[in-house]
Amino acid sequence: MSVELEDIHEECGLFGVWGHHDAAHLTYFGLHALQHRGQEGAGIVANDHGSLAGHRGLGLLTDVFRDETEMRRLKGDGAIGHVRYATSGSKNVENIQPFLFRFHDGDYALCHNGNLTNCTSLKRGLEAEGAIFHSNSDTEVLMHLIRRSDKPTLMARLKEVLPRVHGGFAYLLMTNDALIGISDPNGFRPLELGRLPGGAYVLASETCALDVVGAQFVQDIGPGQIVTVDDNGYSIETYVPDPQLSICSMEFIYFARPDSNIYGINVHSARKRMGARLACEAPVEADMVIAVPNSSLSATCGYAETSGLPNEMGLIKNQYVARTFIQPTQELREQGVRMKLSAVRGVVEGKRVVVVDDSIVRGTTSRRIVRLLREAGAKEIHMRISSPPLRYPCFYGIDISNTKELIAAKMSVSEICDYIGADSLAFLSLDGLVESIGMHEDAPYGGLCVAYFNGDYPTALDDYEEPFLGSLPRSERERLRREWRCSDYRHDAGVGK
Numbered sequence: 248m249s250v251e252l253e254d255i256h257e258e259c260g261l262f263g264v265w266g267h268h269d270a271a272h273l274t275y276f277g278l279h280a281l282q283h284r285g286q287e288g289a290g291i292v293a294n295d296h297g298s299l300a301g302h303r304g305l306g307l308l309t310d311v312f313r314d315e316t317e318m319r320r321l322k323g324d325g326a327i328g329h330v331r332y333a334t335s336g337s338k339n340v341e342n343i344q345p346f347l348f349r350f351h352d353g354d355y356a357l358c359h360n361g362n363l364t365n366c367t368s369l370k371r372g373l374e375a376e377g378a379i380f381h382s383n384s385d386t387e388v389l390m391h392l393i394r395r396s397d398k399p400t401l402m403a404r405l406k407e408v409l410p411r412v413h414g415g416f417a418y419l420l421m422t423n424d425a426l427i428g429i430s431d432p433n434g435f436r437p438l439e440l441g442r443l444p445g446g447a448y449v450l451a452s453e454t455c456a457l458d459v460v461g462a463q464f465v466q467d468i469g470p471g472q473i474v475t476v477d478d479n480g481y482s483i484e485t486y487v488p489d490p491q492l493s494i495c496s497m498e499f500i501y502f503a504r505p506d507s508n509i510y511g512i513n514v515h516s517a518r519k520r521m522g523a524r525l526a527c528e529a530p531v532e533a534d535m536v537i538a539v540p541n542s543s544l545s546a547t548c549g550y551a552e553t554s555g556l557p558n559e560m561g562l563i564k565n566q567y568v569a570r571t572f573i574q575p576t577q578e579l580r581e582q583g584v585r586m587k588l589s590a591v592r593g594v595v596e597g598k599r600v601v602v603v604d605d606s607i608v609r610g611t612t613s614r615r616i617v618r619l620l621r622e623a624g625a626k627e628i629h630m631r632i633s634s635p636p637l638r639y640p641c642f643y644g645i646d647i648s649n650t651k652e653l654i655a656a657k658m659s660v661s662e663i664c665d666y667i668g669a670d671s672l673a674f675l676s677l678d679g680l681v682e683s684i685g686m687h688e689d690a691p692y693g694g695l696c697v698a699y700f701n702g703d704y705p706t707a708l709d710d711y712e713e714p715f716l717g718s719l720p721r722s723e724r725e726r727l728r729r730e731w732r733c734s735d736y737r738h739d740a741g742v743g744k
Contacts, residue, residue: 259344259360259644260284261438262456263327263419265426265476266447270294271321273449273460274328278308280459281452283504284360285332288343292356295323297423299354303329303343324447325426327419329358332646342384345419350394353423359386360452361416361436361644365709369411389418405429405473406486413709415495415643417468419450425477426450433493433705434470435643435696437509440481441465448476453507467510492687492694493705497645499684499695500634501542501605510686510694515545520683521633521675522549522603529673530554531601531629537561539588539604539616546633547603554601561595561602561620562588588619596624606634607663608647610654614667621668630669635677635700636660642711647699649718677701702727 260281264270271293278289289311290303300321304311308330312318329344344358363369366385369392374380378391389412396404401422415435420427428450430438441449441462449462457464465481468474471490474483495502498509505515522545536556538547541564551558565587600620607613607630617628636655640647650656654663664672675683677692677700687694691705698704708715716724 260330260452263450270326274326277456278328280456285330288331291328292345293321293323294325341382356421364414367710428474432471432487438468455504455507493696496695518545519549522546523553524679526550526553533599533601535559536601540564590619590623592623599627617668627670629671632674639702
């Protein structure tokens with residue numbers, strides 16, 4: 248979809264296994280299913296009877312583990328792995344996870360999906376106490392906090408320090424004798440537990456990875472939960488008194504694979520319902536519906552079925568252009584769209600076309616898509632977006648750092664339509680999005696985080712709050728401050744106070 252061409256990315260992918268004789272190879276296969284969540288680096292740490300060893304590197308999983316000798320070195324019946332997109336920290340090997348820590352009382356391996364909103368404050372405090380950081384990723388913070396706790400057990404230490412770590416996160420932590428998964432108090436990032444036929448347990452960012460390795464789904468790891476897997480099975484504890492589910496709605500819109508399920512909701516089905524609702528909310532007379540491949544395919548099916556229009560293949564995606572080719576300049580972004588997408592003249596020439604995409608970020612890609620279709624002879628082009636306008640940045644693990652990157656923060660829908668050159672433009676409503684996903688009717692926004700669309704952040708923004716507010720027009724700044732004061736914005740089960 249256009250998001251990936253505009254350099255807006257999800258966070259990372261996690262996979263871990265405990266109790267399998269070839270845990271590292273199984274982790275490799277699980278990470279391969281999660282490669283869409285990060286292409287900048289990958290790593291695996293294996294546990295061989297309490298001895299931890301790892302390998303990590305820059306690039307795709309297949310690049311990092313190109314040599315089979317690396318995999319043969321990772322022996323043992325426990326392993327964790329990570330595929331990375333850099334939401335925090337620079338793009339160098341020191342930031343590739345899992346991180347491996349060696350202490351006098353045992354080894355630890357740690358990897359993380361998400362972003363901490365109070366990372367800067369925590370790092371400054373820890374450095375003032377003598378902590379030394381080997382990377383500039385925010386993942387190391389948790390280990391420093393754990394090692395400074397004087398509680399007698401690791402679980403007690405985790406329960407003490409986790410409320411100090413704010414933001415969106417899912418952690419996998421492997422010790423000499425256990426695999427531990429942790430979800431933040433709002434469950435922003437998904438984490439799934441599965442079981443293999445032989446009795447081994449698996450933790451993964453998405454259920455599609457469970458399917459790939461043949462694991463049966465056991466349960467979602469809910470907000471504020473810690474799951475411990477060891478030789479005796481698994482156990483789950485909650486480390487906050489009042490967790491409140493606010494899972495990232497972009498998981499359903501774009502990030503997760505269509506064959507994954509999140510809290511019992513199939514991603515493809517949710518996207519199809521978004522497209523169907525969009526057809527009801529924004530109908531238009533046209534000859535066909537076409538998708539911007541690939542993540543808009545499901546929504547396009549829903550739009551076509553509901554509108555009664557034929558679903559045609561009017562845009563083709565080149566599967567062999569690396570994401571890393573696209574550089575953050577407008578000229579190269581536009582050239583990158585031409586390399587990745589081609590219009591099918593024989594399908595769209597002389598036709599009134601509805602183009603379904605899942606989001607508009609900067610507008611660069613949408614503008615270029617409209618131009619491609621015009622050049623291919625399309626008579627009319629009606630853009631339909633299966634999510635609301637992205638107006639606010641995300642601070643929980645999606646790489647949208649400020650409102651300057653978001654065209655909908657600066658322009659009205661009609662102005663965006665003029666900018667991209669379409670004959671019409673419409674977005675799915677926020678109510679339509681929430682109802683299409685259909686999570687929890689009794690929870691705020693259905694148990695979803697929709698802050699990117701309405702600025703209603705479920706937690707305090709900590710280190711980001713003043714810089715974010717300072718970047719907004721005064722009227723918008725004051726509106727958000729009023730809303731935050733009148734809501735339970737800072738409640739977050741004790742986090743963010």
